[in-house]
Amino acid sequence: MRIKLIPNFVTAALLSLSAYSCAVTPATLEQTFTLDAHNPLAVSRKGEQTLIPLALLNLDDDTNNSTYVAQINGSFVPSQLVDTDADGQQDSLLLITDYAPNAKVRIHVSTLRGGKLNPQYTPLTQAEMGVRVGGKKVGETWQGGEYQQVNELTNPASHTIGDKLYKYEGFGWESDLMAYRFYFDERGLIDIFGKRTPDLVLHEVGLDGGDYHAMNDWGMDVLKVGPSLGLAGVAAWQNEAIQPIQNVDSLSVKLQSGPLHSHATVEQTGWKLGEQAIDLRRRYSINAHSHLTYVQAFTKQEIPQLAVGIVKHNVEKLSYLDEQSEWLYLATFGEQSLADDQLGMAIFFRASDLHKVTEDELNELAVLNASKNLDFYFAARWAGEASPITTKQQFLNYLETTRQALNNPIKVTRAK
CATH class of the missing domain: 2.70.98 (Beta-galactosidase; Chain A, domain 5)
Structure with a gap:
């Protein structure tokens, strides 16, 4: 699924992430977080809801209320900000992916300082x-x-x-x-x-x-x-x-x-x-x-x-x-x-x-x-x-x- 990003976002400059959970690339004003999503069941799970609480991201003041893109295995995957408790405030980033039994999936979530990404995804709902x-x-x-x-x-x-x-x-x-x-x-x-x-x-x-x-x-x-x-x-x-x-x-x-x-x-x-x-x-x-x-x-x-x-x-x-x-x-x-x-x-x-x-x-x-x-x-x-x-x-x-x-x-x- 293709993703369109705002012109100032230079995808070639994406930081090569290690196990460290947050990094910033000054050249692109990019802030990236690394997360692990774990399937606790001993069975495969296809198209499984994965909710990333925004509280897990130590956002800078100028990236609060921002937008995000997510990567798994080096590829961007569709994601969406959602309000899980129906209080009118977006509190989590939703993405949907597959999991092997008892497996862990590493997810890289990126946002911009001083700007907002504008990813476009094919609607499925x-x-x-x-x-x-x-x-x-x-x-x-x-x-x-x-x-x-x-x-x-x-x-x-x-x-x-x-x-x-x-x-x-x-x-x-x-x-x-x-x-x-x-x-x-x-x-x-x-x-x-x-x-x-x-x-x-x-x-x-x-x-x-x-x-x-x-x-x-x-x-x-x-x-x-x-x-x-x-x-x-x-x-x-x-x-x-x-x-x-x-x-x-x-x-x-x-x-x-x-x-x-x-x-x-x-x-x-x-x-x-x-x-x-x-x-x-x-x-x-x-x-x-x-x-x-x-x-x-x-x-x-x-x-x-x-x-x-x-x-x-x-x-x-x-x-x-x-x-x-x-x-x-x-x-x-x-x-x-x-x-x-x-x-x-x-x-x-x-x-x-x-x-x-x-x-x-x-x-x-x-x-x-x-x-x-x-x-x-x-x-x-x-x-x-x-x-x-x-x-x-x-x-x-x-x-x-x-x-x-x-x-x-x-x-x-x-x-x-």
Whole structure:
């Protein structure tokens, strides 16, 4: 993958690095750090997320809030600054690479003093939304005009389900492997777009004249959500029953796309829950080469427990609930896609957060202790995707590989 650097950055003058962890090349105003990333598992890991905390870099004052490039084995690799704790401040450098069993990878990270690099990478993720502009409402639906991309939006009170104001009823996020969408209305639920191509496609989905419920070259909508919680929809858990998110005062979203990582932050305010009015913010993040979505949920008010659901479609339930593991999962697998083939859905959650696993008429449920914040992952695997999963054993292998990876993240340290 090619990288374009600002003209004043002279790549030929890159410092030949030893084991010393920081060096400066005055001729190019370059500051370089050497780090080691270690795979603690005795298995190979392909396309693995590697997060380098910026706190590991002893940045000079004039390189704070800078940009970076990374090298592995003498070659530049794509990287991206990310905000891991959703506080609005970039705190880590993300790169994605392969690891041999129990192996260490040396990474050189460079930045400029008094300048900013401008690397360009092929996008492998996006978060996007299209809203109709220039149209008019005919009966119950909007017609004419064109869908225009937005970075943030507050849902108007006049919007109704199915009125075609939004391209595919809301916003979406995707990697090169899988795509998801959020119903930007009173449902506030998640659906799955199964992808048959590594290309980014959401910006072309849901345009007038298209049908994402039918098979396309790129794939299709593969999940029937109905009145359930869909995949990883959340609800309060009270009196041994779910209390869905309904009757909110406002619904808004902010979208941010990057080459390796994209996210969508949705906020629902004034959710009426008994005598409380709850403000709930959720951020959905996805990385390149991954089916996983990472969910971070925050409330200003106490909610003791949240239920996270998977819609029931009369297929097999799978779970790993041994609390000796940091991460557990609840999943379903079987012929449950709208393409009439195999679809697997899973929620990964921390053992320390689990209250219980249960079910109701429409959903398999993981009830999690929430307080004011909670994080978990979800994923879908589809028989029609480029690397298909068509058997229960293949899906179980994916679930176990993912659980082990979550339990054993790549560890990054300063080189010695």
